[in-house]
Amino acid sequence: MAMKVKHAELTRWVRETADMVRPERVCWCEGGKVEYDTMMKKLLDAGSAIPLAKRPNSFLFRSDPSDVARVEDRTYVSTPLRVESGPTNNWIAPDELKTAMRALYNGCMAGRAMYVIPFSMGPIGSPIAKIGVEITDSPYVVCNMHIMTRVGKDVIRALGKDGEFIPCVHSIGAPLAPGQKDAPWPCAPIEKKYISHFPDENLIWSHGSGYGGNALLGKKCLSLRIASHMARREGWMAEHMLILRLTAPDGRRFHITAAFPSACGKTNLAMLQPAVRGWKCECIGDDICWMKIGPDGRLRAINPESGFFGVAPGTSRQSNPMAMDTVKENCIFTNCALTDDGDVWWEGMGPAPARGIDWKGKDWTPQAGHPGAHPNARFTAPAAQCPVICPDWQDPAGVPIDIFVFGGRRASVAPLVHEARNWDHGVFLGATAASETTAANLSAVGVLRRDPFAMKPFCGYNMGDYFQHWLNMGDRLGDRAPRMFYANWFRKSREGKWLWPGFGENSRVLKWMCERVAGKPGAVETPIGLVPGEGDLDLAGLTLPPDDLRELLCVDRQAWKAEIPDIERHFAQFGDRVPKRLTAQLDELRRRLG
Numbered sequence: 001m002a003m004k005v006k007h008a009e010l011t012r013w014v015r016e017t018a019d020m021v022r023p024e025r026v027c028w029c030e031g032g033k034v035e036y037d038t039m040m041k042k043l044l045d046a047g048s049a050i051p052l053a054k055r056p057n058s059f060l061f062r063s064d065p066s067d068v069a070r071v072e073d074r075t076y077v078s079t080p081l082r083v084e085s086g087p088t089n090n091w092i093a094p095d096e097l098k099t100a101m102r103a104l105y106n107g108c109m110a111g112r113a114m115y116v117i118p119f120s121m122g123p124i125g126s127p128i129a130k131i132g133v134e135i136t137d138s139p140y141v142v143c144n145m146h147i148m149t150r151v152g153k154d155v156i157r158a159l160g161k162d163g164e165f166i167p168c169v170h171s172i173g174a175p176l177a178p179g180q181k182d183a184p185w186p187c188a189p190i191e192k193k194y195i196s197h198f199p200d201e202n203l204i205w206s207h208g209s210g211y212g213g214n215a216l217l218g219k220k221c222l223s224l225r226i227a228s229h230m231a232r233r234e235g236w237m238a239e240h241m242l243i244l245r246l247t248a249p250d251g252r253r254f255h256i257t258a259a260f261p262s263a264c265g266k267t268n269l270a271m272l273q274p275a276v277r278g279w280k281c282e283c284i285g286d287d288i289c290w291m292k293i294g295p296d297g298r299l300r301a302i303n304p305e306s307g308f309f310g311v312a313p314g315t316s317r318q319s320n321p322m323a324m325d326t327v328k329e330n331c332i333f334t335n336c337a338l339t340d341d342g343d344v345w346w347e348g349m350g351p352a353p354a355r356g357i358d359w360k361g362k363d364w365t366p367q368a369g370h371p372g373a374h375p376n377a378r379f380t381a382p383a384a385q386c387p388v389i390c391p392d393w394q395d396p397a398g399v400p401i402d403i404f405v406f407g408g409r410r411a412s413v414a415p416l417v418h419e420a421r422n423w424d425h426g427v428f429l430g431a432t433a434a435s436e437t438t439a440a441n442l443s444a445v446g447v448l449r450r451d452p453f454a455m456k457p458f459c460g461y462n463m464g465d466y467f468q469h470w471l472n473m474g475d476r477l478g479d480r481a482p483r484m485f486y487a488n489w490f491r492k493s494r495e496g497k498w499l500w501p502g503f504g505e506n507s508r509v510l511k512w513m514c515e516r517v518a519g520k521p522g523a524v525e526t527p528i529g530l531v532p533g534e535g536d537l538d539l540a541g542l543t544l545p546p547d548d549l550r551e552l553l554c555v556d557r558q559a560w561k562a563e564i565p566d567i568e569r570h571f572a573q574f575g576d577r578v579p580k581r582l583t584a585q586l587d588e589l590r591r592r593l594g
């Protein structure tokens with residue numbers, strides 16, 4: 001290691017961890033291309049990385065079929081008191097959880113290298129950024145962290161002798177006995193997988209999985225679960241939101257964040273190609289947003305990540321041409337299908353190859369009766385490669401937010417868009433957001449669940465307190481608070497047909513939101529909030545049957561009345577932690593529905 005580490009606490013923690021996991025050797029990561037190439041070479045030599053002839057400097061990985069998504073059932077938020085973690089998180093008391101995990105960590109890196117990855121979430125030195133250090137025994141994780149975060153020497157420099165860092169321990173949980181042949185994707189069985197957070201200590205311990213958010217600890221574990229807890233303590237916000245800039249034909253800029261659950265089109269929306277004439281969209285982030293109140297009293301947002309870990313299936317030139325351009329080179333693909341000419345392919349990308357190799361490494365044809373790519377197959381791509389990345393995406397001061405959008409995937413009930421009447425109502429909309437589940441988590445798909453602010457799997461403390469935190473932020477922001485909207489691109493007709501074309505056409509809805517912010521009337525009151533009136537949405541150039549538009553914007557009182565008991569049950573799980581201001585919102589909704 002050429003890098004000089006002067007931070008006594010960091011070196012102590014690294015030594016202590018090494019004593020527990022007992023690796024063959026310890027390597028400090030300095031970042032940079034040479035290190036990335038060296039790590040990738042190791043993975044190639046081991047046969048875990050498959051080079052892609054069609055995409056320069058890009059590689060395909062196949063995970064173990066048991067390790068394909070986040071494992072919410074094995075994810076813990078371990079606060080001293082169970083109630084602090086709340087009903088949406090799994091909980092084991094910190095001492096008990098640490099004892100169980102220490103037994104698993106004991107010697108778990110035998111025969112492997114232990115990598116120490118200093119990383120910054122957000123531009124180094126930004127008042128909104130945070131530093132973490134991940135210890136891992138997975139070279140695949142090191143390569144992904146290089147893309148997803150800012151890794152290396154500059155981070156160590158910024159830490160100095162005693163800077164704050166968030167310690168993150170990760171092991172795939174697959175020690176190697178002397179002479180033992182390694183698996184292509186080593187990991188531990190499900191009962192040995194633990195994704196644990198100790199928010200009172202800003203500490204992350206992950207064991208047994210090498211996939212995505214279970215293993216790239218800067219992402220969900222640090223930037224959402226631990227950060228949300230820190231944000232509450234320190235008075236800022238860590239949210240599961242994309243960030244984009246929309247520029248109107250007259251040059252006025254609007255910064256929009258949107259919270260949608262995993263695999264509900266955040267990446268597509270973040271890289272939107274507006275269908276409305278003269279409007280321009282630039283991407284700042286596709287998944288996570290950290291916000292602090294700036295000197296001007298407005299919320300300033302940064303994207304803490306430096307890459308996209310996007311869901312591949314469904315991504316195409318039609319749904320997201322900018323993502324397709326982003327993934328042309330220098331990318332990592334996981335669990336995609338491989339074509340005979342050395343390219344990746346996934347369902348929804350375009351015409352299927354006549355034959356290929358599926359994500360499990362088996363010969364595959366479109367007639368096989370199962371998908372070629374896993375539904376949660378991913379690409380890891382540098383954000384800087386996105387053709388519509390915003391020139392200010394790394395501005396340490398962040399961008400000022402005008403609009404919050406909440407939403408989810410719902411075939412019925414929720415209209416295309418509605419606007420909150422005020423901040424408290426907006427918090428109510430976020431707190432009651434519901435969505436059909438997707439393959440991003442290892443459990444049932446297509447089940448409707450309440451996913452408040454798209455944070456159900458990611459909030460590092462009691463959700464009732466999180467709702468209160470949102471209310472408190474609104475109180476502090478006052479008239480500088482962003483406006484709040486709820487969108488649903490996924491509404492279907494009674495016959496099961498998508499009613500809204502989505503993708504670039506979503507810009508029509510965003511334009512309406514911007515016009516609302518700019519003070520245009522253009523909305524009608526309904527019991528659930530404000531929806532665009534006739535002619536308020538710019539539909540020029542779009543052929544949408546009038547009946548479809550009517551159905552998209554209709555607020556069905558009976559359907560909404562039927563929601564009330566479910567919202568009551570949803571709130572009841574948080575007991576007295578639900579802010580009175582939100583139950584008052586529910587009362588008002590009930591009254592307005594009549």
Ligand code: OXD
Pocket residue numbers: 070212213261262263287309440
């Ligand atoms: C993600 C997720 O990977 O939300 O972004 O699952």
Ligand code: MN
Pocket residue numbers: 240261262263287
């Ligand atoms: Mn996400």
